[in-house]
Amino acid sequence: MIKLESLVEDCDISTQEGIEEACRRIASREKDVDSRLEEILSQQCQLEAKMRNIGLALAGLGVVGDKTRNLSTQIDHTSQLAEKVSAKVRRLDEARSRVSECQQRVHDLIDLQLCSQGVITAIKEEDFEKGAVHVNRFLAMDKNLLQKTADDVSGSVTSVSKAVSTLEQAATQIRQVVNLKFDEAVKKDDLASVERFFKIFPLLGMHDEGLAKFMTYICTKLQAKAQKELRSSMDIAKAEKRTTVAYSDTLTVLLENIARVVEVNQAIIENCYGAGRLVPVIAILQRECDDEVVKLVLEFNQAIIE
Structure with missing residues (x-):
């Protein structure tokens, strides 16, 4: 706020001109104050409306506060009840x-x-x-x-x-x-x-023992079949003069026999011994297959030398 002294401090009020200048400045300032006051008064309705809204909002907040406290009480009660029920x-x-x-x-x-x-x-x-x-x-x-x-x-x-x-x-x-x-x-x-x-x-x-005994029996049967098939194929091949082909025929039959063993016994092994037991059985058959193939290859090489 501008003080009156600051308006007239540079005016020489001992002279007529100074007094008139001071009066002019005071009148101008008064006019500005009146204008500002009128502007503020013109906003009175808006301010009153805003104050009413604020009052209503505060009243609403009070209601919300009461409801919040009630809700908190209910939650506490429900929590205690739930704990009792849970126990x-x-x-x-x-x-x-x-x-x-x-x-x-x-x-x-x-x-x-x-x-x-x-x-x-x-x-x-x-x-x-x-x-x-x-x-x-x-x-x-x-x-x-x-x-x-x-x-x-x-x-x-x-x-x-x-x-x-x-x-x-x-x-x-x-x-x-x-x-x-x-x-x-x-x-x-x-x-x-x-x-x-x-x-x-x-x-x-006796899962392991049963599988071991059964696979020993199966491998023995496969060995006998492989030797029998080789002799039979050799007899036929000699008669037809196609000896070398007899070994490939024997190998084919061997692989078919091993595949048939898996096909026939898969259900029994999985149902009686469990699904995971088929893997070691196949591993045993694979080793037996490798052994029989090696035997065939050796006999084939010997036949070529002779």
């Missing part, structure tokens, strides 16, 4: 888990007794498939859990221990018998019996 659900889940575990333990005890009785009958009747199924169920049981269950149930320790001992002895006996029967079937070249006992091995937890 009850956790307790229910825990109870359900315990009930399920209890049921499983009871089922295991029942199955243990059934398997113990069934495996003895199966061995007497030489029903090795049924006996292997009982052993397989026994092997799938948790031995520690069985013992714990027996300890928890009065009078069950002796019966459980007896059943476990019976099944362990039966498993050993059936494994020995299946091994023996498989070897006998191989000696007799009884393919049906070979396949029968081959399917029993995995039920007894």
Whole structure:
């Protein structure tokens, strides 16, 4: 704000001209002030409207604040309720888990007794498939859990221990018998019996041993077929004077036989032993194929030299 003294400080008010100049300046300044005041007064309605809007907004903010506090209270209440419900659900889940575990333990005890009785009958009747199924169920049981269950149930320790001992002895006996029967079937070249006992091995937890025995049998058969095919091809080739072609014919038949082995036995291996067991079987067949091919090549080279 400009002070009055600053307007007239350079005017000589001791003279008529100075006084008139000072009055002129004061009048001019007064006119500017009046003009500015009128401008401000003309905006009074707008200012009042804005103030009313601000007042309404403040009132609305108050309502929002109240609602926010109410909402916060409801959220806190809901959170506490959810925590209580969650705790009850956790307790229910825990109870359900315990009930399920209890049921499983009871089922295991029942199955243990059934398997113990069934495996003895199966061995007497030489029903090795049924006996292997009982052993397989026994092997799938948790031995520690069985013992714990027996300890928890009065009078069950002796019966459980007896059943476990019976099944362990039966498993050993059936494994020995299946091994023996498989070897006998191989000696007799009884393919049906070979396949029968081959399917029993995995039920007894003897996956690797069963595959090893079966593939040894298969490789022996492939070797015999390869030699037989070579002799047959050589006889025909000599008669037709096409000896060199006999080796390629033999090689073709060898590869076809190996492919047929995979095709025929894939389903049995995957169903009884598991899908992942086919890969090592193919690896064994590949090695056998390589060995037979080497033999053919050596015989072919020898025939050329002669």
